[in-house]
Amino acid sequence: MISRIWxxxxxxxxxxxxxxxxxxxxxxxxxxxxxxxxxxxxQAIYSLKSQSLKATMEALEDQFENVYEIVxxxxxxxxxxxxxxxxxxxxxxxxxxxxxxxxxxxxxPFFNHVRxxxxxxxxxxxxxxxxxxxxxxxxxxxxTGMILLVKRLGGVMHFFLPLKENNxxxxxxxxxxxxxxxxxxxxxxxxxxxxxxxxxxxxxxESKIKKYDAGEKKLNLNTLYLSDIKRVSYPFSxxxxxxxxxxxxxxxxxxxxGDLSIVNDEIFHVHQILKNWSYYIHTGDTxxxxxxxxDVIEIYDCKVRNNVDIYKTKNIKLTEFRYRTINVIKVPxxxxxxxxx
Amino acid sequence: xKTFFSFLLLYFLLLNSSMEEYVEVKCMLEIVNYRGEGAxxxxxxxxxxxxxxxxxxxxxxxxxWFSEMKSFWRNLRENNLFxxxxxxxxxxxxxxxxxxGSERRLFQFKIPKxxxxxxxxxxxxxxxxxxxxxxxxxNINLNPENLKKIYQGEGFINKIQFSAVxx
Numbered sequence: 001m002i003s004r005i006w007x008x009x010x011x012x013x014x015x016x017x018x019x020x021x022x023x024x025x026x027x028x029x030x031x032x033x034x035x036x037x038x039x040x041x042x043q044a045i046y047s048l049k050s051q052s053l054k055a056t057m058e059a060l061e062d063q064f065e066n067v068y069e070i071v072x073x074x075x076x077x078x079x080x081x082x083x084x085x086x087x088x089x090x091x092x093x094x095x096x097x098x099x100x101x102x103x104x105x106x107x108x109p110f111f112n113h114v115r116x117x118x119x120x121x122x123x124x125x126x127x128x129x130x131x132x133x134x135x136x137x138x139x140x141x142x143x144t145g146m147i148l149l150v151k152r153l154g155g156v157m158h159f160f161l162p163l164k165e166n167n168x169x170x171x172x173x174x175x176x177x178x179x180x181x182x183x184x185x186x187x188x189x190x191x192x193x194x195x196x197x198x199x200x201x202x203x204x205x206e207s208k209i210k211k212y213d214a215g216e217k218k219l220n221l222n223t224l225y226l227s228d229i230k231r232v233s234y235p236f237s238x239x240x241x242x243x244x245x246x247x248x249x250x251x252x253x254x255x256x257x258g259d260l261s262i263v264n265d266e267i268f269h270v271h272q273i274l275k276n277w278s279y280y281i282h283t284g285d286t287x288x289x290x291x292x293x294x295d296v297i298e299i300y301d302c303k304v305r306n307n308v309d310i311y312k313t314k315n316i317k318l319t320e321f322r323y324r325t326i327n328v329i330k331v332p333x334x335x336x337x338x339x340x341x
Numbered sequence: 342x343k344t345f346f347s348f349l350l351l352y353f354l355l356l357n358s359s360m361e362e363y364v365e366v367k368c369m370l371e372i373v374n375y376r377g378e379g380a381x382x383x384x385x386x387x388x389x390x391x392x393x394x395x396x397x398x399x400x401x402x403x404x405x406w407f408s409e410m411k412s413f414w415r416n417l418r419e420n421n422l423f424x425x426x427x428x429x430x431x432x433x434x435x436x437x438x439x440x441x442g443s444e445r446r447l448f449q450f451k452i453p454k455x456x457x458x459x460x461x462x463x464x465x466x467x468x469x470x471x472x473x474x475x476x477x478x479x480n481i482n483l484n485p486e487n488l489k490k491i492y493q494g495e496g497f498i499n500k501i502q503f504s505a506v507x508x
Contacts, residue, residue, distance in 0.1 A: 068367075068447040081448060088365070088449035112403045125471050200376050233445050236369045236502060245445050252443075 003151055010144040013137055020121075020134040027118035034111045035075070035284055043077045043092035043101045045226075051095050053229060053246075054221035059098030070232040074280070078226065079104060095226055132195025139188030145177050190278040197275045207272070210265045217262045219246070219255050249276060363451040365506040366488060371445045373499040378470045379439025380497050381406055383413040386456050386483060387464050392416075394461060398450040401439040409468035412476050443499075449506065458484050467497040 038044065045051075056078075060067050066083040073079060078095045082088070092101040120127030150156055152174075153163075159178070165171040228248050235242035235257045243263055246253045250273050254264040372380060381401035386394045393416040401407070408414045416422075440446055452463075465479040475496030481487045488503040 068449070083449070088451075106402050109404070112405065116403070116405060198377065231444075233447050236367075236447065237504065247444075 003148070006144055006148050006151070010141065010148055013141040013144065017134045017137045017141070020130070021138065023121065024118060024131065024134065027114045030114045031111070031118060032284065034108075034114075038075045038077075041077075045076050045078055045095060047096065048072065048076060048078075048227040049225055051226045052222050053224040053226065053232065056095040056098070056226060057221065057232075059096065060093065061098075063093075063098040063100070068234055070229075072226050072229050072231070074283070128195055128198060132192055132198075135188050135191030135195065137188075139185060139192060142177075142181055142184040142188060146181050149174060149177055186281055190282040193278045194275065194282060197271065197278075207269045208267045210267075212262045212265070214256065215259060215261045219253060219260050219262055221260065224248075249273070362454040364454050364457065365449055365451055367447070367449045367504050367506050369445065369447050369500075369502045370440070370498065371500040372440050372442055372497055375442040375469070375472060375497070377442070377472055379441045381410055381439055381468045382465060382478075382497075383407075383410050384450060384463070384465050385413065385416075386452060386461050388462075389460055394456065395453065397452055398448065400446075406470070409470060409474060410466050411468075411474055413466055452483070456483060463487075465494070465498065465501070467494070469497060473497075 056070065057067075060070070060080060060082075064080070064082050064084050067080060068083075069079075069081040071079040071081075078093050079090060080093045080100075081090045084091075084100070090104045092104060093099065094101060116122060119131060121130060123130065150159070153159060153161075163171060163174060165174060224246070229246065230249060231245075231247040233245040233247075235244060240258055241256065243254045243256055244260075246255065250268050252264075252266040252268070253262060255262050370382075379401065382399070383396055384398040385396040388394055391412075393413070396413070399407075407417065461483045463479070463481050463483045464477060466474070466476050467478045468474040473496065475494070478494040478496040478498045479492055479501060481492065485505060488505055491500060491502045492498075493500055
C-alpha cells in the first residue's frame with residue numbers, strides 16, 4: 001500500500017514536469033557545450049591560483065596606460081578595462097605577462113537565447129518561478145525514485161548487485177536511475193536554490209560591514225590570488241582618499257590607494273556564498289571551490305609579511321599556508337628572523 | 342537598388358561624421374544596494390524634445406532585455422535599429438555584463454564635441470527586471486561644467502562621477 005503511494009507520487013511528478021524537463025535538459029546540454037567551448041579558449045587561464053594580485057597589477061601597469069578594472073570571470077577569463085594605445089577598451093589578458101589576448105566581443109546571441117529559455121522559458125518572472133518549482137520537483141522526483149528503487153531491490157545492500165529484470169525498458173530506467181541519482185539531486189537542489197535566491201528569499205539577512213580608520217589595518221596584495229578575486233575596481237583619480245574596491249568570493253574590501261589601508265570590509269552573508277556555490281555546481285563554470293573560508297586578510301595581520309614572499313617564490317598556495325607554516329619554515333635554506341609561532 | 346545605395350551613402354556619411362572630434366569622459370558609477378538581477382543601463386545624449394541623438398554607452402549585453410529600458414527601446418524600434426549591424430553603429434560600446442546591487446564600475450565613453458554647450462542633455466536610464474525603470478535616473482545638461490560634479494540618481498544610481506579626460 002505504502003509502496004503504491006510512492007509509486008503514484010513518482011508517476012505524477014514525472015508526468016507533470018516531463019515537458020519542462022525535456023526543455024531544460026536540451027537547453028542545459030547546449031549551455032554545457034558552451035561552457036566546454038569557453039574552457040578551451042586561449043583566454044581561459046589555469047594558473048589563477050598561483051598568480052598574486054600584486055604581480056598582476058604590476059604586469060598590467062607595464063603594458064597599459066591606465067587600468068580601470070580587472071575582472072576574473074567564472075570561466076577563468078581575466079578581463080581588463082582600461083586605456084591602451086587604441087583608447088578605452090575591454091579585453092582579455094594573460095595575467096602573468098599582462099599581455100592583451102584579444103578584445104571582448106558581445107556574447108553569442110544564440111547562447112543568450114538558450115540561456116534565457118533555460119532560466120525563464122522566455123516568460124521572465126513567471127518563467128523563473130516555474131523553472132524553480134520544476135527544479136525542486138526534480139529533486140523530489142529523484143528522491144521518490146530512489147525510495148522505490150531501494151524497496152524494489154530489497155534494501156540498500158543490494159544496490160550494487162547485478163539486476164534481475166526481464167523488461168528491457170524497466171531495466172534501462174533502473175540502471176540510469178542508479179547512475180544519475182546524485183547528479184539529478186544536485187542539479188535539482190542547486191537550481192531551486194538559485195531561483196529562491198533570485199527572488200530575495202533571504203533579503204532580511206544583511207552582510208556584516210567592518211569599518212577601519214586610516215592606517216589601522218592594511219591589505220597585502222601579495223597574499224591575494226586571482227582565484228579568490230572577482231573584480232578589482234581602480235581609484236577614480238589620483239586623490240589620496242580615492243579607493244580600490246576589491247571584490248572577493250566571500251567579501252568586498254575597500255582600500256585606500258597609497259598605503260592600501262582598509263576603509264571598509266564587508267563580509268557577505270552565507271546565503272550569498274551558497275548562491276555562488278550553487279551557481280558553480282549547477283553550471284560547472286569553474287571548479288567547486290566556492291567555499292572560501294580562508295581568512296585572507298587576517299593571515300596578513302600576524303607579522304609574517306617577510307615570509308609570505310618566501311612562500312610566493314616557493315609557489316605555495318595561500319590555502320596551504322596556514323597548515324604548513326611551521327613545517328616549511330624549518331626547511332634548511334630559508335632564513336627568517338621572525339618567530340612564526 | 343536605389344534605396345540600397347542611398348542607405349550605403351547614409352552609412353558612409355554616418356561613419357564619416359563619426360570621425361569628428363570627441364570628448365573622452367571617464368565615469369565612476371555606483372549602484373544602490375538591492376538584490377536581484379543586474380541593472381540595464383543606457384547612457385544617451387538627447388535633445389530638448391527628448392529625441393535620441395546618440396547613445397554612448399550601454400550596460401547589459403543581452404539585447405532581448407533592452408525592452409526593459411522603455412524609452413531607449415522605443416527609440417530603437419521607431420528607427421528600426423534591431424539588427425546588430427544597424428545597432429552597433431549607434432552604440433559605440435556595449436560593455437558586457439549588467440551591474441548588480443551595490444557594485445561599482447569605472448569606465449569611459451566618448452561624446453562628440455559638437456554636442457556640448459548646445460542644449461543637449463545627458464540621460465542615464467536604468468532598468469532592473471521587475472524592480473523598476475527610471476527614465477531620468479540622471480538627466481543633466483551637457484556642458485563641461487556639469488561633467489565635473491558628482492551626482493546622485495533618483496533610481497538605481499547611488500553615485501556617479503564624471504571627469505573629462507585630457508588628451
